[in-house]
Amino acid sequence: MENTNFIMRFLEWLMSFDRKAIILAASAIGAGLAMIAGIGPGVGQGYAAGKGAEAVSYNPKSGRQATTVMLLGAAVAETSGILSLVISLILLYANPLVNVTGAAIVVAASAIGAGLSMIAGIGPGIGQGYAAGKGTEMVGKRPRLQSSIIRTMFLGQAVAQTTGIYAMIIALVLMFANPLIGLL
Amino acid sequence: MEGFGPRIAFELPIFGGIPISDTVVNTWIIMAILIAFAVLASKKLEKIPKGFQNVTEAIVESLNSLTVQTMGEDKLFFAPYMGTLFLFLLLANLWGLLGLRQPTADINTTFGLAIMTFIAIHFFGAKSKGIGGYLKGFFEPLPFLFPLNVMGELSTPISLAFRLFGNMVGGFIIIGLLYGGLTSLSNMIGLSFFPIFQAGVPIIFHLYFDLFSGVLQSFIFVMLSMVFISMQMD
Numbered sequence: 001m002e003n004t005n006f007i008m009r010f011l012e013w014l015m016s017f018d019r020k021a022i023i024l025a026a027s028a029i030g031a032g033l034a035m036i037a038g039i040g041p042g043v044g045q046g047y048a049a050g051k052g053a054e055a056v057s058y059n060p061k062s063g064r065q066a067t068t069v070m071l072l073g074a075a076v077a078e079t080s081g082i083l084s085l086v087i088s089l090i091l092l093y094a095n096p097l098v099n100v101t102g103a104a105i106v107v108a109a110s111a112i113g114a115g116l117s118m119i120a121g122i123g124p125g126i127g128q129g130y131a132a133g134k135g136t137e138m139v140g141k142r143p144r145l146q147s148s149i150i151r152t153m154f155l156g157q158a159v160a161q162t163t164g165i166y167a168m169i170i171a172l173v174l175m176f177a178n179p180l181i182g183l184l
Numbered sequence: 185m186e187g188f189g190p191r192i193a194f195e196l197p198i199f200g201g202i203p204i205s206d207t208v209v210n211t212w213i214i215m216a217i218l219i220a221f222a223v224l225a226s227k228k229l230e231k232i233p234k235g236f237q238n239v240t241e242a243i244v245e246s247l248n249s250l251t252v253q254t255m256g257e258d259k260l261f262f263a264p265y266m267g268t269l270f271l272f273l274l275l276a277n278l279w280g281l282l283g284l285r286q287p288t289a290d291i292n293t294t295f296g297l298a299i300m301t302f303i304a305i306h307f308f309g310a311k312s313k314g315i316g317g318y319l320k321g322f323f324e325p326l327p328f329l330f331p332l333n334v335m336g337e338l339s340t341p342i343s344l345a346f347r348l349f350g351n352m353v354g355g356f357i358i359i360g361l362l363y364g365g366l367t368s369l370s371n372m373i374g375l376s377f378f379p380i381f382q383a384g385v386p387i388i389f390h391l392y393f394d395l396f397s398g399v400l401q402s403f404i405f406v407m408l409s410m411v412f413i414s415m416q417m418d
Contacts, residue, residue, distance in 0.1 A: 082355075085354075165343055168346070
């Protein structure tokens with residue numbers, strides 16, 4: 001009788017490939033998944049840009065300062081996108097999982113998992129962009145307080161980055177020091 | 185970590201060979217620069233500063249005022265430590281501009297510095313509040329939140345260390361890949377003897393990843409250390 005359990009059939013089909021091919025395919029998926037985190041910085045920086053336009057229109061005199069704060073804040077909001085790019089590039093160009101010994105499916109799933117974990121970068125990206133937008137808005141209103149606004153904004157953005165950093169730790173652990181392979 | 189991890193520079197020929205990574209060597213160079221700067225800057229101090237002394241006084245004053253602004257008037261005695269930390273991190277993060285590996289792109293460096301902050305947080309917290317008041321802080325606002333408070337305290341050095349490490353190693357990897365790509369691009373159009381792409385293109389990347397990110401991350405590390413310590417003390 002034909003096996004009608006499609007999950008089993010899929011897994012059997014998957015196992016019909018070469019071990020290295022499976023790991024490389026999973027790395028490709030992981031590299032793509034990691035870049036989904038780009039949603040975060042996109043939304044956040046868009047918000048900051050909008051707030052910058054608003055600040056300049058309200059108070060053109062402080063436009064230059066508001067633009068500076070917007071650019072600084074947006075550059076920090078870019079961090080999670082860059083961290084995802086790093087994980088993606090490691091998966092593409094310096095993949096440490098290719099030479100790992102152990103069950104192919106676990107190694108392949110680790111590559112996908114490393115990419116998946118970087119999606120957490122959406123959160124810090126949006127949050128930092130929001131902080132950048134608020135900073136820009138307030139510098140537009142009160143340009144004299146620029147330095148203390150920037151300082152508070154940077155500190156808050158650094159704390160908002162924390163979960164994205166944890167995601168990167170997990171991605172790096174999955175790739176370079178995977179404890180799951182030793183459990184087999 | 186193989187691939188992007190620190191390379192072993194040489195081995196100390198004692199105790200059967202202690203491997204010395206390039207992180208350690210670069211840290212030694214930075215330490216030598218800072219010590220030489222400190223010795224030269226404080227050699228002959230005059231009542232009316234001029235030249236080099238002016239620069240030194242400006243640095244010291246701005247670091248002092250940053251500490252007072254962030255931690256409060258009564259915690260000025262943190263200024264020497266925080267100032268040293270800031271200068272060290274600044275040099276270490278800008279080390280990539282010389283084409284060398286930043287010491288802060290090594291988890292051991294950043295974790296060491298974060299552990300120093302962690303010890304300072306709890307030592308000075310216990311010292312200023314007394315052991316009883318310090319321990320009571322873990323059972324606030326409600327006693328059963330004790331495990332959550334402990335987890336929160338333990339995550340402070342981890343996030344502090346990995347924030348700096350992640351940013352620096354990310355920049356290091358991207359710059360490394362960029363140079364590799366540009367080299368193959370030059371070779372492709374037959375210009376391997378004259379690396380035209382490597383000369384100009386990376387400047388903008390160095391600007392963001394080394395200059396902006398490096399200065400910002402050293403500032404953030406020092407500021408967060410100051411905020412955490414003064415929060416625990418008040």
